[in-house]
Amino acid sequence: MFFPPELVALVLEELFSSSEDEFDRCKDLTSIALTCRSFHEQAEPLLYRSITFRLGTKRALKIAQRLQSGRAIFVQELCIEINKDPTLSRRRRPPANDKNELYTSYTKLPFNLMSNLRVFSLSHTGNAYSIHGHDHDNFMQADKAIDKLLNDSLPENVLHKFSHVHPYGAADMSFLSRQNELRCLTLHEMPREPQSTVLMNTLASLPKLRHLELAKVIHAGPVFPPHSRMAQFSLKLRDIRYLSRLEPGLWGSGAQQFTILDLSCIQRYSRNIRLINMNTSGSIQGIANEFLNLKLLRLSWDLLSETMDAPHNAWRSLSSLHRLEAIEVYIRDPHPDMFQRHHHHINSLLQNYTGHSLQSILVNCDKPPWPSYEMVRSQGMGWDQICPVDAQDWLVRYTERSNPNSVSEEI
Known part of the structure; x- marks a missing residue:
C-alpha cells in the first residue's frame, strides 16, 4: 500500500512528539519503521534526532557504532550522561591498561559527521563522582577526553545550545570560539x-x-x-x-x-x-x-x-x-x-x-x-x-x- 510522503511525515512527527520517554519513542519508531520502506526512510532520521548517550551502557556503545555508519547526520540533540563505573575500585587505582569499553564508548562518537547538531549537553549523574577512591580522577579524564574530541572534530557553527554541568575543575572549551551560531550556554560555574x-x-x-x-x-x-x-x-x-x-x-x-x-x-x-x-x-x-x-x-x-x-x-x-x-x-x-x-x-x-x-x-x-x-x-x-x-x-x-x-x- 502506498502512503503519500506528506502523510507519513505527519504520522511520524506526531508519534515522535507524543512520547516524552526516549525509550518508548525509540521502540515505537523502530516498530513502525519495519512496516514498509516509505515509513523506514522517514522514521530513521527521527530515531536519531534526539539521543541520550549514557556511558557505561551497552546501548550507548551500539548507538556510537550506528552513528559511525552514516546516521550521525540525523543527530540534532545529543546529551552525554557520565555515570559511575561500578567495576572501578573505591580503594585503589585500577591498572593503566584496565579499560572498560562501555565507559570509553564516547571515543567512538563521530562528532565530525554531526553537521546538524544543534543542542549538546554534557552532564553527570548524582554519584558520577565519588569522594572515595579514584572515581573522580577517572571521570575527570572522561571530561577532558570529550572536550578534546569537541575541540578537534566538532564542525564549526553548528551548535545553538551548549550545556556543560561540570562540577570539578574548568573544561577546555576553546571550540566555542568557532560556534558563531551559539545562542545559549549553561555552565556549572565560571x-x-x-x-x-x-x-x-x-x-x-x-x-x-x-x-x-x-x-x-x-x-x-x-x-x-x-x-x-x-x-x-x-x-x-x-x-x-x-x-x-x-x-x-x-x-x-x-x-x-x-x-x-x-x-x-x-x-x-x-x-x-x-x-x-x-x-x-x-x-x-x-x-x-x-x-x-x-x-x-x-x-x-x-x-x-x-x-x-x-x-x-x-x-x-x-x-x-x-x-x-x-x-x-x-x-x-x-x-x-x-x-x-x-x-x-x-x-x-x-x-x-x-x-x-x-x-x-x-x-x-x-x-x-x-x-x-x-x-x-x-x-x-x-x-x-x-x-x-x-x-x-x-x-x-x-x-x-x-x-x-x-x-x-x-x-
Missing part, C-alpha cells in the same frame, strides 16, 4: 582566572549568544572579569549558596553586560532559610551596584522574607538601577488563603522603591488557585492598579524589550 577572562572574551565575540546560565557561583570574585567587547546577555543563576557572599566587587565589571538577571529558580530549602533571610539585602544591593544595565529582574518569592527588614532594604537599593523596567516575582505553590497577605507584602516592598524607571511588576503564580497579575503605576507613584495578564506573554514582551536579539528558549 572558571578561575585566567581562563575566566578568556572565556568572557570568547562569549562577547559570539554574535548570537544571548543567554548564560550558571548552576553555582562558588569561588572568589570577580565572577565576571572585564572583557574587550560589551554585549547584551541574560544571566540565570540556580543555586542559593552564592547569596552568602557579600564581598564588594564579587560580580566584577563584566556584570554590566547583563540586561536580564533571573533568580526565579532559587528555592528556600530548610537548611538555607536563615542564610536567605540574613543575606538577601546585601546580595541584591551587590546586584544593584554592579549590574548597572539591568532592565529585567526575575525574583523568586522565597527571596522576599515577610519576617525581616532585609527585603525592604534590598528593594530600596534597586532604586539605583536607572534602566530597570520590569520585575517578576515568581511564586511556587501559592496557598489559597494567602493572596491578600502576599499582595500586601509586595506593596510594602514597593513603598521602598524611589526610582522612576520601573514600569511593571509581574506576580507570576505557577498554578491555581491564584491567577498571575501585573501591577502597574497609577498616575501618581502608587502601584495599586492590578491587571490580569498572561505571564508568558508578559515575559516575552519584557525579554524582547530588555534584549531585542534574545531567543524564546531563554524563558
